[in-house]
Amino acid sequence: MMSGGDLGPLPVVGERVRPRAVPGAPAGVMRRCVAVAVDLPVAVVVLLGPLLGLDRMLEAFAVPDDAVRTVWRVAVGVWPLAFVLGYSPVCVSRWGGTLGKRVLGMEVVRVRDGGRLGYGPAVLRHVTNLVANLVPVFLVPHVSAMTLSPKRQGFHDRAAGSAVIHRR
Structure with missing residues (x-):
């Protein structure tokens, strides 16, 4: 017979109980951080690759310095x-998440009906997330909201009416 009725064995005092990642449950902060760690190398390659290619092209064609400065200002x-x-x-509105979120089995959905966000709300969500992470005054409350709220929604999720959930 199991202790605690049908709940299975109870944890030992002091043992941390971890919630199970079931489909539809809010995604935790650590999993979201790992998704960002997957996305960062993609971002670096996509941002720097074309700029390095442009630099090599300008150098190869011996473009005058004034033109190089103008092209760089526009490109950067x-x-x-x-x-x-x-x-x-685009990734959130089209596929429900970036490469990192998809690899880790998460999806960004609308809170009201569980559907995909449109492009506009996805831009709002992303820009709000950038501001919340880059402005130190907002960072602690932003992470606290994702950690402590039942739906695990940061400022960016609340602004866009979205939530990040487990898909598998």
């Missing part, structure tokens, strides 16, 4: 902005 301004508006928002 436009390319990261295109990446910010492209990678995460």
Whole structure:
């Protein structure tokens, strides 16, 4: 006969009980951090690769220095902005998550009905997340909200009406 009725064996005093990752349950902060660790090398390659290629091209064609400075100013301004508006928002609105989230079995969904976010809410979510992570005053409450709230929603999830859940 099991102790605690049908609940199975009870944990020993002091033993940490870990919630099981079941489909539809809110994803934990550590799993989300690992997903970011998967996405960062992708971001570095996608951001720096074309810029390095541009540098080599400008050097190979012996472009005058004034033109090189102009091209670099435009490229360094436009390319990261295109990446910010492209990678995460497009992945979230089209496939439910970035490569890191998909590899780890998570998906970003609308809270109200469990559907996929549109592109606009996905951009809002991503930009809010960037601001919350880059501004120190917002970082601690942002991470605390993801850690302590029952739905594990940070500022970016609340702003977009989204949640990150387990898919498998």
